[in-house]
């Protein structure tokens with residue numbers, strides 16, 4: 031299986047062009063688990079499959095490293111847009127990408143003919159309407175307490191097509207990510223499980239975030255998580271609508287614009303190409 035290893039701020043993916051690979055196994059979950067394994071596979075947070083879109087320039091599918099499928103991935107979509115342009119699959123710097131969360135619109139930021147960043151229209155956020163016990167009549171969960179074993183977290187639930195639970199903390203470096211992340215991810219309040227973001231507000235324009243991803247565990251960055259974080263920071267009155275979200279390997283710039291769309295800008299990198307044995 032021909033693949034390209036890509037990443038956005040260290041959130042890494044095995045990217046496969048389905049047009050080049052006609053013999054993919056039917057069990058894509060099993061393939062993702064194998065190929066993403068850090069010791070026995072290529073190593074990645076997820077497997078991303080692309081093909082020509084039915085209603086857009088290109089379509090992408092994201093499967094987490096545990097084999098579960100996600101609706102959307104912010105870091106992957108930047109990589110997909112750059113890859114599609116550089117491979118000549120899409121000959122436009124602004125393109126429409128079909129995802130499980132609807133059509134998103136990345137735009138390449140070019141300098142001297144090279145892609146230096148990608149700005150993505152990530153669509154409109156909505157406040158989770160899952161069966162969360164403490165949700166009000168409108169289903170909104172903004173700064174509501176959630177009991178998790180012996181801890182109580184004040185959470186804000188935001189969907190960017192995929193679910194996010196944002197928790198503001200005074201010191202993000204002190205968060206026991208593994209211990210808290212896995213418990214919140216699998217808390218029965220979240221019917222589809224959830225991604226979990228721990229966020230420290232630095233000032234009204236900047237926050238620092240660490241993430242525990244649904245289906246992948248701790249990752250170095252999460253694009254949809256950064257968008258959800260910015261929306262949650264605005265809703266809680268911590269920041270303005272333009273927020274720089276600092277992550278382990280750099281930052282994503284997020285704007286929750288007046289058209290209610292969230293725009294994310296950040297890098298996308300190709301690391302290497304390879305051929306993974308299947309079958």
Ligand SMILES: N[C@@H](CCC[C@H](N)C(=O)O)C(=O)O
Pocket residue numbers: 041076092094099100101102103104105106192193225243244245246249251252253254255
């Ligand atoms: N890392 C991604 C999100 C990938 C999917 C997520 N784990 C989920 O299950 O929703 C991003 O950059 O947005």
